[in-house]
Every structure is written in C-alpha cells, then in structure tokens.
Amino acid sequence: NAGVMQNPRHLVRRRGQEARLRCSPMKxxxxxxxxxxxxxxxxxxxxxxxxxNIIDESGMPKERFSxxxxxxxxxxxxxxxxxxxxxxxxxxxxxxxxSGQRNSPxxxxxxxxxxxx
Amino acid sequence: xxxxxxxEGPVTLSEEAxxxxxxxxxxxxxxxxxxxxxxPGEGLQLLLKATKADDKGSNxxxxxxxxxxxxxxxxxxxxxxxxxxxxxxxxxxxxxxxQFYFGTGTSLTVIP
Numbered sequence: 001n002a003g004v005m006q007n008p009r010h011l012v013r014r015r016g017q018e019a020r021l022r023c024s025p026m027k028x029x030x031x032x033x034x035x036x037x038x039x040x041x042x043x044x045x046x047x048x049x050x051x052x053n054i055i056d057e058s059g060m061p062k063e064r065f066s067x068x069x070x071x072x073x074x075x076x077x078x079x080x081x082x083x084x085x086x087x088x089x090x091x092x093x094x095x096x097x098x099s100g101q102r103n104s105p106x107x108x109x110x111x112x113x114x115x116x117x
Numbered sequence: 118x119x120x121x122x123x124x125e126g127p128v129t130l131s132e133e134a135x136x137x138x139x140x141x142x143x144x145x146x147x148x149x150x151x152x153x154x155x156x157p158g159e160g161l162q163l164l165l166k167a168t169k170a171d172d173k174g175s176n177x178x179x180x181x182x183x184x185x186x187x188x189x190x191x192x193x194x195x196x197x198x199x200x201x202x203x204x205x206x207x208x209x210x211x212x213x214x215x216q217f218y219f220g221t222g223t224s225l226t227v228i229p
Contacts, residue, residue: 106163107163
C-alpha cells in the first residue's frame with residue numbers, strides 16, 4: 001500500500017528556469033495539499049486541491065506559482081522563473097477527506113528539495 | 118484566526134530523560150489536534166491525535182492530552198531514546214476550514 005509519492009526527491013534549477021514537482025496521493029485519497037518548508041522554519045500552507053479543482057490557494061504566491069490536480073495523473077506544483085528564494089523543501093500531503101473533517105489526518109510524502117543556483 | 122504555538126528548540130536530552138514539548142492553540146471552531154514527527158530527510162509522519170476535549174492520544178510511548186480549558190496539547194514521553202531524535206510538529210484542523218495549521222517545529226536531540 002504505497003504512501004504519498006513525490007518526485008523528484010532533489011531538484012536543482014538555475015535562476016529563471018521552471019521547476020515541476022509531482023505528487024501522487026495515497027490510493028483512495030482525492031484531497032491534496034502542498035506545503036513549503038524553509039530551513040529552520042515550519043511548514044507553510046500553499047494550496048489545497050481536489051480532483052480538477054483548486055479549493056484554497058490562499059498560501060500560494062500570486063506570481064510564478066501554480067498547481068493542478070488533473071482527473072488522471074499526479075498533482076503538479078509548477079514554479080516558473082525560479083529565484084534563489086524558492087529554494088526549499090516542498091511537501092505534498094493527501095487525505096481521503098477534507099481537512100475540515102475531523103479524524104482525517106494528512107499523510108505526507110518525503111518531499112522534493114529544490115535548490116536554485 | 119486559527120494558529121498553533123509550540124515551544125522553540127532545540128531541545129537536547131540525555132537518554133531516558135523525561136520529555137515535554139509544549140503546544141498551545143487558538144481555534145475558532147472545534148479543532149482536532151495532532152502531533153507529527155519528521156526524521157531527517159523525510160516527510161512528516163503522524164505520531165498521535167486527539168479529536169475532542171480530554172481525549173488522550175498515545176503512540177510509541179508518547180502521549181498528549183487535549184486540554185480545552187488551557188487550549189493546550191503538550192507532548193510527553195517518560196523515557197526518551199536516541200531514536201526519538203527528530204523534529205516534532207504540533208498541528209490542528211478545524212471543521213470550518215480547509216487547512217491544517219502547523220507549529221514551527223521543535224528539534225529534539227537525544228544523546229546516549
């Protein structure tokens with residue numbers, strides 16, 4: 001029973017390039033969350049998606065960042081024209097229900113560590 | 118707004134020492150409370166949870182009690198091991214929102 005799968009584990013991009021981070025939720029989970037973790041900081045919520053819908057993107061920077069969760073395939077977090085400040089660990093989590101449903105913890109992947117040079 | 122505040126680290130303990138990591142919360146609805154653990158290079162793993170007042174979550178020797186009167190969910194373990202070295206995150210979710218709210222994490226190092 002595979003957990004949340006994220007790839008790649010490590011991603012190096014030069015300034016100005018695009019970064020694509022992929023997340024396959026646990027089987028049976030239709031709710032996906034993306035978080036960013038900066039060094040020595042906690043987790044910052046970015047976006048919450050269900051299949052084909054963005055439910056809450058209040059934590060997403062307004063420019064250069066986008067996310068999708070298509071009907072088929074993994075969820076994608078896309079960062080265009082990366083800058084050094086985008087260097088961080090990006091974690092995906094999934095849940096069978098909305099996080100507002102009690103007793104519904106998040107299941108995390110191992111993250112993608114993005115380094116912008 | 119909804120938020121979680123946990124004690125800052127890092128915390129360094131000797132093996133078999135008693136551990137307490139404090140966590141307090143602010144919530145507008147009826148929150149569920151969680152502790153997650155993150156080992157180096159990995160994602161967060163659920164350690165324990167409690168969904169209503171006075172519930173006690175427990176797992177792997179760790180415990181936390183949901184205290185509504187003090188809005189707290191402190192993590193405790195009676196005798197830590199070197200393998201408990203990790204970062205611990207307190208978190209909450211409310212039934213009126215879409216988000217989990219995480220504390221900033223507390224780094225624990227246990228030395229032999």
